[in-house]
Amino acid sequence: xxxxxxxxxxxxxxxxKELLNVKKVELKKGEIFAVIGPNGAGKSTLLxxxxxxxxxxxxxxxxxxxxxxxxxxxxxxxxMAVVFQEPLFLNDTVVENIALGLRIRGIKxxxxxxxxxxxxxxxxxxxxxxxxxxxxxxxxxxRVSLARAFAFEPEVLFLDEPFSNLDVxxxxxxxxxxxxxxxxxxxxxxxxxxxxxxxxxxANRVMVLMGGKVAQEGSxxxxxxxxxxxxxxxxxxxxxxxxxxxxxxV
Ligand SMILES: Nc1ncnc2c1ncn2[C@@H]1O[C@H](COP(=O)(O)OP(=O)(O)OP(=O)(O)O)[C@@H](O)[C@H]1O
Numbered sequence: 001x002x003x004x005x006x007x008x009x010x011x012x013x014x015x016x017k018e019l020l021n022v023k024k025v026e027l028k029k030g031e032i033f034a035v036i037g038p039n040g041a042g043k044s045t046l047l048x049x050x051x052x053x054x055x056x057x058x059x060x061x062x063x064x065x066x067x068x069x070x071x072x073x074x075x076x077x078x079x080m081a082v083v084f085q086e087p088l089f090l091n092d093t094v095v096e097n098i099a100l101g102l103r104i105r106g107i108k109x110x111x112x113x114x115x116x117x118x119x120x121x122x123x124x125x126x127x128x129x130x131x132x133x134x135x136x137x138x139x140x141x142x143r144v145s146l147a148r149a150f151a152f153e154p155e156v157l158f159l160d161e162p163f164s165n166l167d168v169x170x171x172x173x174x175x176x177x178x179x180x181x182x183x184x185x186x187x188x189x190x191x192x193x194x195x196x197x198x199x200x201x202x203a204n205r206v207m208v209l210m211g212g213k214v215a216q217e218g219s220x221x222x223x224x225x226x227x228x229x230x231x232x233x234x235x236x237x238x239x240x241x242x243x244x245x246x247x248x249x250v
Contacts, residue, residue, distance in 0.1 A: 002029045003065070004156055004188050005050055010059035012045050012212075020045050020056070020212045027156065032182065032189045034203035034220075036196065038235065042212040043192045044160055050190060051158045052077045078105055081149035082158040085165055087141040089133035095120065097133045098148045105152065119147035122181055139170035146178055150185065157182075159191040163198075196239045200224065208232060 005027040012020040020042040027033050027050065035043045048054035052061065052073045061068045063076045089097050098116035103109060120126045123143040128136065133144060142162055149157055162178075163171045179202050182189060193199060199206050200220045208215040208223065216228045227233045 003027065004029050004063065005190075006062040007046075007050060007056075008060050008062070010046075010049055010056045010061075012042075012049065012054070012056045018212060020049070022046065022059075022209075022212075022214055025050065025207065025214075027188060027190055029188055030186050031204040032191070032202055034199045034206040035190070035192045035209060036194065036199060036206060037209035037215070041209040043209055045212075046209065047082075047158050047160050047190060047192055051080050051082050051156075053082070079155040080158060081152045081154035081156075082160070083142075083145050083149045083162045084160045085162065087136075087145040089141070089144075091134060092132075093130050094125070094133045094136070094144050095129040097144070098151050101148060102151060115151045115153075116147070119151040120144070122150070123147040123177060139166050139174060142166060142174060143177075146174075146181075150181065150187075155188060157187045157189045157191075159189065161192050161194065164194065196224075196236070208235075 003026050007022060007025040010020060010022045010025070011018065025046065035046060037043055045054070049056050049061065052068060055070060055073075063079075066072075068076055090100065092100065095113065095116045098119065099109070099112040102112035102115060107115070117126060117129065120129055123146055125140060125143045125147065128140055128144065133141070136144060142165075146162065163175055166174065175198065182202070191198075191203075203220050205218065206220050206223055207217045210229075210231055215232055216223060223232075224236065227236055
């Protein structure tokens with residue numbers, strides 16, 4: 001597989017505190033790469049560095065083998081889309097929120113509107129096209145955010161826990177629709193989650209971050225069967241316990 005984005009010797013510090021220290025992180029073409037780890041482990045920081053939203057204090061980022069400097073960041077960033085936990089919308093309708101983003105990227109009005117409508121349909125929210133984006137419910141807003149991200153036709157999609165603020169029913173139906181779309185498009189994806197089930201079902205590879213460092217990396221199966229540190233074992237056990245409790249509550 002070809003590498004699309006690679007980070008080498010990445011160090012991020014804030015006010016002297018080291019938040020991230022990752023020797024190598026690679027995202028390969030067409031893969032779904034998951035990042036998990038406890039709160040504060042540095043997952044979002046790593047996403048921002050890989051998506052070129054934040055420059056590390058040390059280290060390099062390569063996009064298809066090309067080293068990225070500050071100046072080139074904006075050009076390369078246009079090949080990427082990011083979906084955060086909290087959708088960010090302009091004060092406009094749903095369809096305009098998507099189309100405007102496309103027009104900024106140089107796409108003509110008609111094509112932008114067509115693409116926006118197509119992706120709203122794929123995410124089953126075409127009926128919301130003319131609604132005010134800022135007045136949507138959490139689940140609707142996240143569907144629109146995902147439609148917007150796919151409408152960009154990015155080479156790489158970044159997701160920072162896009163389902164975590166939704167209630168369980170909305171989350172399950174959106175997750176199913178999202179991963180169905182993802183499978184059919186084959187877009188290279190970097191996603192952060194706390195949900196090991198998502199990792200097991202959808203990821204090709206998983207990285208575990210702890211205290212800003214890589215605790216383990218490999219296939220989801222390897223992680224479950226052979227967690228390499230005690231901390232990781234506890235993390236997996238805690239998740240298993242949580243899952244067990246949830247199953248017995250329903
Ligand atoms: N701008 C900032 N200023 C100071 N500290 C920060 C800043 N951004 C992040 N941090 C700290 O860096 C650490 C890593 O944060 P980050 O958001 O990357 O972790 P995370 O693994 O995504 O956490 P979570 O699962 O809670 O979202 C945390 O301790 C956080 O408080």
